[in-house]
Amino acid sequence: MNLEDIAKLSGVSRSTVSRVINDDPNVRESTRQRVQDVISRMDFQPNLAARTLATGQAKVIGLVIPMGVSTMFTDPYFPMLIKGISAACNAQDYSVMLWLAEPEYERRTINQILHNGMIDGVVVASVLMDDPIVEALIHSNMPFVLIGRHPTNSQVNYVDVDNRTSSRQLVEHLINMGHRRIGTITGAQNMIAGSDRLLGYMDALTQGGIPLDLELIASGNFTEEGGYAAMKRILPHRPQAIFAASDTMALGALRALEEAGLRVPTDIALAGFDDMPFSAHLRSPLTTVRQPVLETGMRAAEALFDLLENPAQGPTHLLMPTELVVRESTPPQLQPTS
Amino acid sequence: MNLEDIAKLSGVSRSTVSRVINDDPNVRESTRQRVQDVISRMDFQPNLAARTLATGQAKVIGLVIPMGVSTMFTDPYFPMLIKGISAACNAQDYSVMLWLAEPEYERRTINQILHNGMIDGVVVASVLMDDPIVEALIHSNMPFVLIGRHPTNSQVNYVDVDNRTSSRQLVEHLINMGHRRIGTITGAQNMIAGSDRLLGYMDALTQGGIPLDLELIASGNFTEEGGYAAMKRILPHRPQAIFAASDTMALGALRALEEAGLRVPTDIALAGFDDMPFSAHLRSPLTTVRQPVLETGMRAAEALFDLLENPAQGPTHLLMPTELVVRESTPPQLQPTS
């Protein structure tokens, strides 16, 4: 069943059927009606491959999720992101081609996917700072939007959460609660989120007039185990509060604290980042930063659509606002009455 | 850059270039070499839309994940499944088109996606028993494989975990540990996994000569909150052990038990299903059933590829084996020495 068949059945030409399908105004109302009837009666769908070939656009975007990011499998971040992107695509009649990029993917394979003409643009989620896929994209002429800002190239379009500001605000909150010896468990520093959250921590200390103490900083690599290990390293240096750059790491930190016989928040304050589903249900509900993951995904897709419609426009740099969620894990300290 | 260009550059015809690309043996070695060189030098990729149009196959499979399944966003099941499917696809040069199906999708939209010629087949993940998408697929001629067996139509291809047997074995284990008053928190009964796990529970009781007590059965709808509520309903009827049809529900049950001042496993035994990452790290590590999610995804994709190559073959019904993981939440009961 193709245009020609529909044309025959409704007594018009292929061109007219095409016009009806594409809502061309230059069709007499009665003709449109007649053709439309046949189309619905036959349950006809135009062939997308043919259409793609003829128009040069596929109405498909690629979603690249670099694997090896183990968090993919333990938290709802990616599913949520996917849902956001997918929702935006549905709204605009785009489809999503999913590409889980294994680390060992070579340049050739990358190009293969970029240049096969089945994809109009690409959204790349959560990349390492020096991801080869991003490099390949920069040197191609495939439109793309990053989720997570690019550290160096300001021409690159991105949608990101404002990690630096949010972290600063969170640590400011800790300072306001009366802490000065504030440690941080950082995320992987080759990921932009890890790096930005550390910068936010430093911003807050600087602004609060608190000198940086490197012994209070340890990397937790965004994993539970990493958080546990990092906490153990920081603990001997007697922190009053800990900012873990992810709730998952905070969970690990909590385990280390419990093993050391310390209680949150009586003995030590603890804050995280992400507002995972479990974070509100810990024994001491976790102060954290909630990020709009779904919206981030939607915005990224929408930014890409914009780009596809208007390739000449300047780079999109969108920082999504976050929400500081204060819970019981970071109560005010009792101050000595002065 | 297209076949014709490559042909010109290497001094052969379009047809010969096509042969080289498709590994046709009828090409002189020297010619192949020459063409191959030009292809790599130009970084040429054949246009997939054109190829799809010409051959009638897209080398793309659709992955349909019906939304509204809220578990999508709290556990690693779908990400893992996606990874498995994606891995199988990569291995066979297929791509994955992702389609998150909103519940309100109408038949028209379904058809639209099924008949647009960009997809060779479909994998449908975790469906409700009477999912309209499945109905639509059955009545279309689009090859498809379900993840999760179809309750009534034996012609439908599926790959599933052996929920019924695994549940039976788990409950048998509870019986072996010395329990007789064994309750169950069931999953949603309009999902095949929920239904099968309940059947397994009943199988074990029957086989163990334990009469069914409806007061010990409550639905938890596969959510934490549901598990909590169900546990509260069962608790007054003094169960010795609980089989929750998912670890997530077990978590809710645990919360209810703690609120009631009961401890696992001293006061009551608790078992789950799924072996979530958190399950091993609870205060009383959870006895549960581990299912091979990644492999399930891979097998489903592979089953679909088989089907695409050999459409005439009989229906594929594959049940993946599971592993009973016994942990501290279900210790043997102290028996009165007889």
Place this chain on the structure above:
DNA sequence: TTCCCTTTTGGGAGCGCTCTCAAACCCCTG
């Protein structure tokens, strides 16, 4: 050297759609 058979190559048609251009049609005015 010629002939025949096999191997290798080239050309054309066609996949189903869009898009441009020209032809046909319609309606109104003078």
Place this chain on the structure above:
DNA sequence: CAGGGGTTTGAGAGCGCTCCCAAAAGGGAA
């Protein structure tokens, strides 16, 4: 009722590939 404008329709080419068939090239035997 002819002419002129706008509106509506149809035909053809082309998107980049595959696949079939025929032509050319090569190689060995007579």
